[in-house]
Amino acid sequence: MSTRPLSTLVPMWQAEVRIDLDAIRDNVATLRALTPAEVMAVVKADGYGHGMLPAARAAVAGGATWLGVCTLDEALELRRGGIRVPVLAWLVAPGLPLERGVAADVDLNAAGTEQLAEVVAAARRAGRSARVHLKLDTGLSRGGAPLAEWPHLLEAAGKAQADGEVEVVGVWSHFACADVPGHESIDRQLASFAEGLALAERYAITPRYRHIANSAALLTRPDTHYDLVRAGITIYGLSPLATEHASRLRPAMSARARVSLTKRVPAGQGVGYGLTYMTPRESTLALVPLGYGDGVPRHASNVGPVRLGGRNRTVAGRVSMDQIVVDCGDDPVAPGDVATLFGPGDDGAPTADDWAAAVGTINYEIVTRFGSSRVPRVYDGSAGVPAADVTPAPGDGEAQ
Ligand SMILES: *Cc1c(COP(=O)(O)O)cnc(C)c1O
Numbered sequence: 140m141s142t143r144p145l146s147t148l149v150p151m152w153q154a155e156v157r158i159d160l161d162a163i164r165d166n167v168a169t170l171r172a173l174t175p176a177e178v179m180a181v182v183k184a185d186g187y188g189h190g191m192l193p194a195a196r197a198a199v200a201g202g203a204t205w206l207g208v209c210t211l212d213e214a215l216e217l218r219r220g221g222i223r224v225p226v227l228a229w230l231v232a233p234g235l236p237l238e239r240g241v242a243a244d245v246d247l248n249a250a251g252t253e254q255l256a257e258v259v260a261a262a263r264r265a266g267r268s269a270r271v272h273l274k275l276d277t278g279l280s281r282g283g284a285p286l287a288e289w290p291h292l293l294e295a296a297g298k299a300q301a302d303g304e305v306e307v308v309g310v311w312s313h314f315a316c317a318d319v320p321g322h323e324s325i326d327r328q329l330a331s332f333a334e335g336l337a338l339a340e341r342y343a344i345t346p347r348y349r350h351i352a353n354s355a356a357l358l359t360r361p362d363t364h365y366d367l368v369r370a371g372i373t374i375y376g377l378s379p380l381a382t383e384h385a386s387r388l389r390p391a392m393s394a395r396a397r398v399s400l401t402k403r404v405p406a407g408q409g410v411g412y413g414l415t416y417m418t419p420r421e422s423t424l425a426l427v428p429l430g431y432g433d434g435v436p437r438h439a440s441n442v443g444p445v446r447l448g449g450r451n452r453t454v455a456g457r458v459s460m461d462q463i464v465v466d467c468g469d470d471p472v473a474p475g476d477v478a479t480l481f482g483p484g485d486d487g488a489p490t491a492d493d494w495a496a497a498v499g500t501i502n503y504e505i506v507t508r509f510g511s512s513r514v515p516r517v518y519d520g521s522a523g524v525p526a527a528d529v530t531p532a533p534g535d536g537e538a539q
Contacts, residue, residue, distance in 0.1 A: 152517075154396035154429050156509050158189050160197040161520030162391040162483070166374050167201030169387050170357060176364040179205035179227065179350070181371035183213060187503065188434075188510030189375055189392055192220040196523025198374055199224055207369050211235050214245040227272060227309070229282065237261030241269045246308055250274040250282045252295045255305075262304045271296070272309030272348070273339070277331035278324055279315040289335055293342040300344070309348040309367070310339055317355035317363075318379045325356075329363060355379040376483070377491055377502045390490060392506050393482030394434070394514070398447070398474050400426040401467070410464050411456025416441055418455075423467045427478045430461040434509035435480065439463075442497040444489035446479040448472040451489060481505070 171178050180203035181187075186194030195206050195217055206226045208214050214228040228240060229248040238261040240247055249255040249271050262269035273296055276283030284292045299305040312332050316322035332351050339345070350367040352360065357368045358380065372379050376390035401423050410416040410424065418424075425447060431437045435458050443454040443463070448470045455466040465478065484490040491502040498505070510516075518524065 152397070152515060153399065154394075154433065154514050156188075156434075156514050156516045157393040157395065157482075157519055158193065158516060159389070159391045159393075159483070159519045160193055160522040160524060162376050162389040163189070163194055163197035163374055164201035164520070164522030166376050166388045166391070167198045167203050167370070170368075170370050170373055171202045174357060174361065174364045174368055176350075176352075177204045177348075177367045178202065179207045179367055179369045180374050181207040181369055182217075183207065183209040183371070184507050185510045187371060187375050188507040190510075190516055190518070191216065192222075193518055193523065194374070194391075195220070195222055197520070198523075200523040201374075203370075203374075205367060207371075211237065211240050211245070211247075214240060215243055218243040218245065225270075225308075229272075229274070231257065233257065237269075238264040241265035241267060244270070246270040246272055248272050248274050248282070248311075249292065249296070250276075251284045251288060252291050255292060255295050255299065259299050259304045268303055269305045270308045271305045272311050272346075273307060273344070275310065275312045275332065275335040277312040277328040277335070277351070279313050279328075281313070283312060286331060286335065289338060290342070293339055293344055297342045297344055307344050307346050309350060310336060310344070310346045311349070312351045314351065314353060314356055314363075317353055317360070318381070320355075320359045320380070325360065325363075353379070372503055375506060377506065379503075390481075390483040392491065392509065394429065394480040394509050395482070396427045396429045396478050396480070398425045398472060398476045398478060399428045399462075401472055401474055409456075410466070411440075412459065413457055416456035416464075416466070418466060420468075422469065423472055424455065425465045425467050425472050425476070425478070427463050427465055428461060429480065429514070430459045430463060432460040432511070433514045434511045435463060436494075436498045436500065436505070436508065438498045438500075439494065443480070444493050444497060446486075446488040448476060451487065 180198030182195045209230045227246040242265045274283040316324045348367045349365040352363040352368040354373040356363040376388040406420045408418045437458045440457040455464045479488045491505040494505045495502045
């Protein structure tokens with residue numbers, strides 16, 4: 140039984156994903172200090188679950204001079220949100236209304252002559268030249284023109300540029316194994332990129348921006364930075380590297396929920412669907428209202444870490460769609476208490492890295508999953524936000 144006043148038992152929120160915008164700004168500033176190159180903040184997939192527009196604004200406040208997204212829609216949403224810095228959208232599919240991107244000053248990717256032809260057609264429809272980045276496949280075998288097709292793309296781009304239909308702003312590529320420092324493919328891809336750039340020069344294509352580095356290459360390989368680095372996971376304060384923790388970065392996302400119910404149960408009580416957890420002794424179970432419908436991976440059943448009542452515990456039984464259960468033993472946990480699934484790791488609470496390790500995935504997937512719309516996303520800090528829009532700090536809202 141809790142003896143606290145009613146106001147804390149009727150909380151403002153039952154679950155929330157908190158985003159520290161100042162952390163995003165400061166992380167970008169930290170990354171900028173690591174390189175003379177410009178920083179493109181990658182805010183695809185709703186800013187890795189952090190909210191694309193707020194993340195973008197905070198990143199720009201921290202010194203990002205470019206933004207990177209996957210889809211044309213994402214790029215247009217940035218423009219609608221008033222973002223003025225250059226934006227590159229890299230996943231161009233056939234039939235898209237690319238002229239809208241051209242009209243909105245969105246940089247488009249061309250990974251082959253067919254894609255370049257689409258961009259040229261879009262430029263004609265828009266009645267102005269398109270800004271384009273030519274992508275070379277240096278070994279990832281995903282987007283990008285293979286080296287054998289590269290001369291054809293360069294020739295077509297050179298012609299389109301001479302005709303005033305496109306401006307080749309960038310030549311770029313993407314690493315396969317930059318998160319494994321020392322992997323032999325990194326040098327191979329870098330050599331292939333240099334070869335591609337040399338070939339481009341022979342076709343008189345000398346773009347202002349040559350870029351291949353992602354977060355991992357930004358942290359570990361200064362020789363890959365060229366003119367621009369594309370930083371995603373690190374702007375959110377997480378490390379792409381299994382080995383080296385990026386200690387100067389601060390994780391921006393926290394996922395928390397208030398215990399909705401506690402109950403005393405005897406030893407040997409099965410918990411959750413399938414009864415995959417048995418209480419080892421009489422104990423208090425706490426219901427935490429976050430489930431796989433909110434972003435908690437179902438693979439966290441019986442392994443996901445949760446901080447509750449001043450201790451780190453483990454999800455008891457299966458993750459349901461809407462809730463998880465935590466076995467609190469004899470600790471005095473009560474409804475309204477805050478359970479932290481992950482956050483910046485203050486006071487020893489779990490992090491997105493801990494969740495990734497427990498579940499067998501990467502921190503990228505953990506935070507991106509929590510971009511789910513059911514959980515209210517609350518913003519802390521003021522980076523990039525007009526003063527009137529700043530949300531109250533934790534606890535401020537309780538008396539309202
Ligand atoms: C997502 C993405 C990035 C960012 O990668 P991080 O590892 O998060 O820094 C960079 N470039 C491309 C092409 C991407 O798709």
